[in-house]
Amino acid sequence: MEIDVKHIAKLAKLDIPETELGKMEKELSSIVAMVEKLPELTSKESLLDPQNTMQLRPDEVKPSFPREEMLKNVPETAAGCLMVPKVVE
């Protein structure tokens, strides 16, 4: 079964060099082959689990973090914002 490594890399935003594509395809295939052994389980149902639910939280304000602290780890900032290469919309 062929795996479209280029397409997956595009979705995952990973740059797999041409020379590595074959190797990656082989590695993924061998892992996927292991996966093919799974028993045929299907279901029309959604993956809900009503026996295992979570609690919601109350709508109460907690102080936000100071901007300097939040931006401390940001690689490039300008005018109090994070900056990225120009995006064309």
Add this chain to the structure above:
Amino acid sequence: MKKLYEHSATELAAMLRAKDVSAVEITKATLGRIEEVESKVDAFLTVTAEQALQQAQQVDESIAAGKPLAPLAGIPVAIKDNICTKGVRTTCASRMLENFVPPYNATVMEKLAAQGAVLPGKLNMDEFAMGGSCENSYFKPTKNPWDTARVPGGSSGGSAASVASCEVPLALGSDTGGSIRCPASFCGIVGLKPTYGAVSRYGLVAFASSLDQIGPFGRTVDDVALLYRAICGHDPKDATSREAALGEVEAKVKGLRLGVPKEYFGDGISAEVKTAVYGAIETLKGLGADVVEISLPSTDYALAAYYIISSAEASSNLARYDGVKYGFSGRRDGTLNDLYLSTRSEGFGAEVKRRIMLGTHVLSSGYYDAYYKRAKLLQNVIAKEFADAFENCDLIVTPVNPTTAFKLGEKVSDPVQMYATDVCTVTVNIAGLPGLSLPCGTGEGGLPIGMQLIGPKFSEARLLSVAKSYETAVGGFAVKEM
């Protein structure tokens, strides 16, 4: 005469209260030991000596002021580098977070700080917790104290090695498919993966959200119990966390039924491992346990299901590393896409990329039903098999690893081979159950062999009591002289 760093945490806590030793003395001994053996072990990525001494100083001041001491006060607890420590570099052993300093603490860190525990430093691991040998660290591989030419196991290799070499009495690690139990077994110490939800994941850098748990390492069962007690419990910041607590652990095994699943003792498990584990089962029988043969037929599929679920979740969890908000940032002289591609291609190691690719594939259009959904449905089957098994037994005993610690570099080339080492441990994460790894013998070259105790959800107390009985019966677990 035992050196200070050789004592267990439980002993150190008693000595502190008896005023036989000060917290600063304990921390100094820890830092001294780290200096002594780190070049051989390479367990630490960051040592926080100054901070540790300050913390110890504060504990001594509390003692002098006659204030009551929390159980972990003054005790050094080293932390796996995927647990966020406020103001202290947290790298996940990746180039991607090489210089990342979190502005907040993981919940477990808040709990430790509230008790006055001391942070000696952050520990090496496989990058983003993906691996079983600690060889996938961007920085360096950690060595097994029992034979420094061998791996300590992974992904919490640094945690296990630092405890096994007596650098620290206690450490926290994380376990997604065996990452606490495997290194505990390779390094001859005790490691616990708690029930899913028993310990808050807030602040644990996510790998596979539905499988990850933080857990304790120690050289004794009491030490592991001490640390687990401090970190477990519901956290409103983690929607998947549950109520959990641990009382006193009493050694008990008489009358308990031990389930032995045949699927875990197949051809893939080495003879010496089987011998050691069967031997331990005999010991437990001698202590009054009954042995029941059980079957967990879905074990064969668990590894595949694990890789689908964990890589799918990981591919999504790791998408946030894009060079925009924190961490490594790639090319800025091109387009936005160039930034993303360069950041992620240069920031991540090979194993991480492989898992992201696999995860992206199994979630992608056309494959979701065949892979991801199927694996999640299988997860229910596996969980149910365990639940059914626990109708006939009180805990289950299995090996942890198929072999003893392998040599550095031996397995890195073949991912499928590497993945196969997880076969005994992944089912426990899939089912969300607690799993305890404890030493049960040695193999060739004196290399440690561990056995795994698995219990129903929130049965940590039961696992620890059986382990304690065993520990007493064998006269305690051997510590590696280094």
Add this chain to the structure above:
Amino acid sequence: MNNNFETVIGLEVHAELNTKTKIFCGCENRFGAEVNTLCCPVCMGYPGTLPVLNQQVVESAVKMGHALNCTINGVTKQDRKNYFYPDLPKAYQISQFDVPLCEHGYLDVLVGEDVKRIGVTRIHIEEDAGKLIHDDSFDGTLCDYNRCGVPLIEIVSEPDLRSAEEAKAYLETITTILLYLGISDAKMQEGSVRCDVNVSVRPRGASEFGTRCEMKNVNSFGAVYRAILYEAERQMEVIAAGGTIHQETRRWDDPKNKSILMRSKEDAQDYRYFPDPDLLTFIVSDEKISALKASLPELPTEKTLRYVNDYSMQKVDAQLLSVNKARADFFDSAVELGGCEPKTVANWLVGDITRILNDRRIELTDTALTPQHLVEMIKLIDKGTISNTAAKTVLEEMMASGKAPQQIVEEKGLAQINDSSALVAIVDKVLADNPKAVEDYKNGKTNVAGFLVGQCMKASRGQGNPAALRDMVLAAIEKL
């Protein structure tokens, strides 16, 4: 417009909920703050952080579900929608995929004189992304994460709309309902309501739908109207020229009045939806669902129709009243007090009062006016105690100070002068001061009488009874 073709429209409305905090963290949910000051590690997607769902978000969404006659899915979950964009810190948006909180609903919309039922496919909850700032004085694009994690409900309509007019009416009704329920500020100009417009065309009578195109960046009710007209035309031209419509996402440029291709189906994203493992299944109990349903107020369409039926109001006036809940509530309270014509109350509300509010850019609730006082004022007019003109002064004062109209009339001496003897002096003076006007009237320009009456009203500081004055002026002229 080509009459052989029918336009088919579906709208996806995103509304920001006005909860106190964001959907997954305790940061304040507030518009207009300084950039990146309402953030925390959770909404910025820091490593190790986890989302915890805000109870109020679910409740507000369920209320909207009831208002749109939906089935509520009491057992549901959230899913991750994975894609890369700088306004999305986690590189996935937490949304709902296959089990939306509400589905299979409908909304009755007044379009002109008709009531049309528009199907509502689903309503789900999700988190908003941040804002990108494009400014040429910087080398790159700036990101403000204040909006990350603001809770949204997405309301998807069935493709039941058949004209730009219907679409606009639907959107306006949705917006009014949001305001009625008090769950959103619903201001398109601030972005708290956004609309994606799906348009396709097909030959009239065809049973299959044509290929649709989605338009984004449609930022006002007017823009929705214009975008639909343009896109339908564009598609019909393509077909007429022998081409085919490809499934596309297009960007609406309102100043240029056209849509521009953003991405085609081939570039379409694979979002790899899967249940978010950090959030488990959650349950909204039957009791809670019922309680939320019981808490709904009378909704706009129903209210409008009731006004038309019960008060013989024109639909236009009824809508003017019902489109603003505060105004409608005020009206209902005033009518309940009784003692005057509902239509009169309505006229004051949609007339003078709304004009004053608009001029001052304030809301009814910002004033001190009460339904009680308005009714009393109208009664005073009916009795002839004050003229309509004087009433306007009384109204202004009531709105400003909250004093009772009777008190204001006394304090300002605004009581209408009905007594002829008092008015005689005024009439005589006005006629004496305006000999030319009197001359004109005598020469047949009868409409000059209005001017003369106006002057008398002025001289009496608005307190003259206009009808009485008119009679007196005419009578006096006769005598001259």
